[in-house]
Amino acid sequence: MLLQLDRICYTPPNFTRPLLTDISFALAAGEIITVTGITGAGKSTLLRLLNRLSEPTNGQILLNGENYRSLVPMRLRQRVMLVSQEPKLLGMKVRDTLAYPLQLQSIAADEIKQRIITIAEQFEILNDWFDRTELQLSVGQRQIIAIARGLITQPQILLLDEPIANLDFTTAEKVLTAIANITKSQQMGTIIVNHQLELAARFSDRLLYLQDGKLLLDKLSSSVDWQNLQQQIRAAETESMAEWE
Numbered sequence: 126m127l128l129q130l131d132r133i134c135y136t137p138p139n140f141t142r143p144l145l146t147d148i149s150f151a152l153a154a155g156e157i158i159t160v161t162g163i164t165g166a167g168k169s170t171l172l173r174l175l176n177r178l179s180e181p182t183n184g185q186i187l188l189n190g191e192n193y194r195s196l197v198p199m200r201l202r203q204r205v206m207l208v209s210q211e212p213k214l215l216g217m218k219v220r221d222t223l224a225y226p227l228q229l230q231s232i233a234a235d236e237i238k239q240r241i242i243t244i245a246e247q248f249e250i251l252n253d254w255f256d257r258t259e260l261q262l263s264v265g266q267r268q269i270i271a272i273a274r275g276l277i278t279q280p281q282i283l284l285l286d287e288p289i290a291n292l293d294f295t296t297a298e299k300v301l302t303a304i305a306n307i308t309k310s311q312q313m314g315t316i317i318v319n320h321q322l323e324l325a326a327r328f329s330d331r332l333l334y335l336q337d338g339k340l341l342l343d344k345l346s347s348s349v350d351w352q353n354l355q356q357q358i359r360a361a362e363t364e365s366m367a368e369w370e
């Protein structure tokens with residue numbers, strides 16, 4: 126198994142309430158998992174643990190059978206790549222932001238050129254974007270570049286926090302198609318946090334539903350009752366609104 130979580134709990138320092146409780150699931154090579162749930166359910170917290178930006182309070186995470194705690198965080202983050210909700214391109218031009226993580230890995234210039242050409246084709250990145258900085262890209266275009274930058278290093282696992290939130294439906298479909306193709310062809314594993322259930326149903330093998338830090342559902346997408354899930358999400362939203370009022 127590529128990734129395995131065994132009864133993960135997480136309570137931040139100086140916090141009394143756990144943000145995640147008893148989360149167990151596994152991710153296989155070639156598999157795409159969608160994680161869904163309402164605002165504050167703990168989805169980003171989960172991705173942060175998987176990228177080792179924070180440590181579980183209890184339980185363990187295994188990457189190819191190796192305990193996360195025994196892996197050097199920087200190395201782990203090359204193998205398990207997180208593309209956050211609001212990615213930054215660090216003021217670089219698109220071409221440089223794509224090349225940079227490869228240069229850090231001492232990959233030869235020719236290979237870097239080739240990988241940029243390939244990823245640009247896969248994500249329909251236009252030539253005239255290459256000399257732009259993030260300020261000259263739309264929020265959605267920036268998101269696409271961040272996903273491409275995450276994939277260009279060929280990680281074993283890609284973690285995407287709401288990658289399509291700023292994309293129109295057709296572009297979202299194209300981006301998810303590219304991610305699915307790469308996940309399958311490279312036999313990597315992908316975890317996508319996504320609120321759009323219709324796209325989740327089409328582009329993921331499994332669905333995880335988080336509510337209040339607990340994993341309430343872990344099912345093959347083909348056997349999820351999507352209507353029932355939608356109702357469950359609406360009820361959770363209503364309950365959460367009532368707590369605010």
Ligand SMILES: Nc1ncnc2c1ncn2[C@@H]1O[C@H](COP(=O)(O)OP(=O)(O)OP(=O)(O)O)[C@@H](O)[C@H]1O
Nearest residue numbers: 137140144162163164165166167168169170171210
């Ligand atoms: N370091 C922290 N200390 C205390 N509370 C935190 C910390 N990080 C997150 N939280 C809280 O934990 C809960 C889960 O946050 P998280 O960002 O994981 O939710 P989410 O499911 O990703 O939500 P969204 O869909 O809005 O991105 C929220 O109530 C948030 O305010």
